[in-house]
Amino acid sequence: MATVTSLIGLINKIQRACTLLGDHGGQGMSLWEILPSVAVVGGQSSGKSSVLESVVGRDFLPRGSGIVTRRPLVLQLHKTESGTEYAEFLHAPKKRFTDFVAVRKEIADETDRITGKTKQISNIPIHLSIYSPNVVNLTLIDLPGLTKVAVEGQSETIVEDIENMVRTYVEKPNCIILAISPANQDIATSDAIKLARDVDPSGERTFGVLTKLDLMDKGTNAVDVLEGRAYRLQHPWVGIVNRSQADINKNVDMILARRKEREYFETSPDYGHLASRMGSEYLAKLLSEHLELVIRQRIPSIIALINKTIDELNAELDRIGRPIATDGGAQLYMILELCRAFDRVFKEHLDGGRPGGDRIFGVFDNQLPAALKKLPFDRYLSLKNVQKVVTEADGYQPHLIAPEQGYRRLIDGAISYFKGPAEASVDAVHYVLKELVRKSIAETQELKRFPSLQTDIATAANESLEKFRDESRKTVLRLVEMESSYLTADFFRKLNAEPEKNLNPSDKKKNAEPDKNPNQSHTGDRLNESYLRRIGSNVNAYIAMVCDTLRNTIPKAVVYCQVKEAKRSLLTNFYAQVGSREKERLSAMLDEDPQLMDRRIQIAKRLELYISARDDIDAVCWK
Numbered sequence: 001m002a003t004v005t006s007l008i009g010l011i012n013k014i015q016r017a018c019t020l021l022g023d024h025g026g027q028g029m030s031l032w033e034i035l036p037s038v039a040v041v042g043g044q045s046s047g048k049s050s051v052l053e054s055v056v057g058r059d060f061l062p063r064g065s066g067i068v069t070r071r072p073l074v075l076q077l078h079k080t081e082s083g084t085e086y087a088e089f090l091h092a093p094k095k096r097f098t099d100f101v102a103v104r105k106e107i108a109d110e111t112d113r114i115t116g117k118t119k120q121i122s123n124i125p126i127h128l129s130i131y132s133p134n135v136v137n138l139t140l141i142d143l144p145g146l147t148k149v150a151v152e153g154q155s156e157t158i159v160e161d162i163e164n165m166v167r168t169y170v171e172k173p174n175c176i177i178l179a180i181s182p183a184n185q186d187i188a189t190s191d192a193i194k195l196a197r198d199v200d201p202s203g204e205r206t207f208g209v210l211t212k213l214d215l216m217d218k219g220t221n222a223v224d225v226l227e228g229r230a231y232r233l234q235h236p237w238v239g240i241v242n243r244s245q246a247d248i249n250k251n252v253d254m255i256l257a258r259r260k261e262r263e264y265f266e267t268s269p270d271y272g273h274l275a276s277r278m279g280s281e282y283l284a285k286l287l288s289e290h291l292e293l294v295i296r297q298r299i300p301s302i303i304a305l306i307n308k309t310i311d312e313l314n315a316e317l318d319r320i321g322r323p324i325a326t327d328g329g330a331q332l333y334m335i336l337e338l339c340r341a342f343d344r345v346f347k348e349h350l351d352g353g354r355p356g357g358d359r360i361f362g363v364f365d366n367q368l369p370a371a372l373k374k375l376p377f378d379r380y381l382s383l384k385n386v387q388k389v390v391t392e393a394d395g396y397q398p399h400l401i402a403p404e405q406g407y408r409r410l411i412d413g414a415i416s417y418f419k420g421p422a423e424a425s426v427d428a429v430h431y432v433l434k435e436l437v438r439k440s441i442a443e444t445q446e447l448k449r450f451p452s453l454q455t456d457i458a459t460a461a462n463e464s465l466e467k468f469r470d471e472s473r474k475t476v477l478r479l480v481e482m483e484s485s486y487l488t489a490d491f492f493r494k495l496n497a498e499p500e501k502n503l504n505p506s507d508k509k510k511n512a513e514p515d516k517n518p519n520q521s522h523t524g525d526r527l528n529e530s531y532l533r534r535i536g537s538n539v540n541a542y543i544a545m546v547c548d549t550l551r552n553t554i555p556k557a558v559v560y561c562q563v564k565e566a567k568r569s570l571l572t573n574f575y576a577q578v579g580s581r582e583k584e585r586l587s588a589m590l591d592e593d594p595q596l597m598d599r600r601i602q603i604a605k606r607l608e609l610y611i612s613a614r615d616d617i618d619a620v621c622w623k
């Protein structure tokens with residue numbers, strides 16, 4: 001069976017966690033709304049601060065005329081064994097206050113920090129813990145006093161504003177209301193009772209506290225109220241005698257004030273029969289017992305809420321990725337796994353499943369043929385140029401049988417035109433591959449959280465692609481040069497055998513008369529026009545044959561050198577480098593987006609708080 005101390009201490013812990021997590025009881029179901037709290041409610045000067053202070057046993061609340069409490073004060077009382085008494089604020093966790101005058105000042109300053117020096121109010125609570133051997137474990141919330149009219153310097157809506165704010169606290173079904181009414185006023189006019197009746201019609205969570213019993217007119221008493229006849233509540237009324245203003249001025253201390261209060265009831269002719277159920281100490285005990293009861297009823301729903309929140313936090317952690325391992329081996333493994341994930345996506349782009357690979361086919365099927373078609377062989381094999389090359393090739397000598405050198409030079413010159421389209425194919429495929437690397441990195445989900453590694457992989461992959469491009473370029477140029485280095489003699493032999501076959505109709509006509517065989521000697525007429533035309537046309541036919549060959553072999557070379565290599569060894573060098581890297585460098589590679597890291601830290605912190613809260617509750621439940 002849990003003790004009062006452990007149960008309330010536990011709730012105090014959870015409540016502190018809520019405030020730390022920025023949970024001020026806003027919208028939705030929050031822990032704050034499930035946990036019970038005690039709110040002190042009453043009209044201004046009804047004796048609220050006095051009741052709170054006498055329950056605590058210390059003077060520490062800001063006092064003054066007008067509106068002093070402008071933010072809720074969540075006051076957690078912790079009973080300690082040792083004699084030192086101190087206070088701590090959640091907003092200044094490392095600072096221990098032993099001087100309660102300083103506590104009072106800090107409450108005032110912290111109020112101003114949020115609301116400014118104006119008379120505005122805020123619902124963000126100030127969290128104060130008091131550790132003392134003279135208190136019971138209890139959480140109290142001090143709220144601004146209810147007023148009836150706005151005084152000078154206050155906004156017109158202040159009456160309403162305060163009531164609304166107090167309402168947001170006392171409306172919650174788990175809020176235990178300490179409704180303070182002064183005995184020297186008609187109970188029927190009590191602001192506290194009016195509000196309490198409104199939000200808790202059955203009165204099951206309202207504790208009626210009657211202050212200023214000592215200030216009642218001679219000959220009158222409050223027995224009717226205290227015995228529940230004047231206004232019936234589910235819980236018994238508790239009468240209180242706080243220090244008077246004169247006592248405060250004389251610095252009458254709390255301990256003495258309590259003793260005097262006890263004496264007052266014990267010796268009172270009106271209340272003597274109720275003495276054991278009157279006074280600040282009894283009120284504190286009553287509250288503590290009631291809290292225990294309420295908390296015990298709430299434990300299942302508290303655990304359910306905590307579990308739900310833990311599940312949600314875990315799901316979010318899964319979504320953004322778990323924290324990365326700290327040892328080098330595990331980091332290396334993770335990097336390689338991430339690289340493999342990237343590689344898978346990249347291959348899907350090439351082999352199908354994802355778009356992009358088809359663009360390589362486009363290079364071979366459209367770009368290359370179009371570029372080949374555009375080569376300026378018309379101009380190169382114009383009559384004028386053929387004449388020029390052929391004439392220059394043999395110098396001053398007349399050619400005897402055929403212009404062998406002229407042919408060779410013309411063919412060489414023509415073949416060198418193929419270098420352009422060949423290199424352009426290499427480059428085009430290179431850019432497609434580069435773009436696929438970029439896309440694959442962006443599409444690899446696992447890599448999303450690691451911007452540094454993304455850059456590293458991109459750099460390594462692009463370096464490899466450059467290397468493949470160089471290799472590919474050399475290979476295609478070699479293919480072109482090979483065409484120059486040894487001509488297909490058969491082609492010309494066939495020409496000799498069928499002299500007319502390769503001519504187009506207009507050439508045939510032109511050539512019909514004077515020369516029937518191009519290889520016939522024309523020593524007398526070196527520059528015969530139809531003869532030159534015939535040479536140009538023969539070279540053109542040869543080049544067309546070379547062009548067909550290259551149209552087929554360039555794609556083979558490009559795929560072999562670039563595409564196949566990219567699939568096979570895009571990150572091979574990178575793997576080798578990573579394998580030999582120091583642990584620090586590996587950690588740097590796994591650097592994450594700072595925002596994401598912050599978010600994870602936040603979630604982890606919350607998770608830790610909720611898990612420890614659950615452990616605490618479990619421990620108390622099963623004791």
Ligand SMILES: Nc1nc2c(ncn2[C@@H]2O[C@H](COP(=O)(O)OP(=O)(O)OP(=O)(O)O)[C@@H](O)[C@H]2O)c(=O)[nH]1
Pocket residue numbers: 042043044045046047048049050051063064065066068144145211212213214215240241242243244245246248
């Ligand atoms: N004689 C006597 N005076 C009391 C009693 N309770 C409160 N007072 C006096 O009434 C005045 C107001 O008391 P507070 O405790 O400040 O009342 P409050 O509700 O906190 O008022 P605000 O802080 O102004 O909202 C102080 O001068 C107290 O000394 C009591 O039981 N008997």
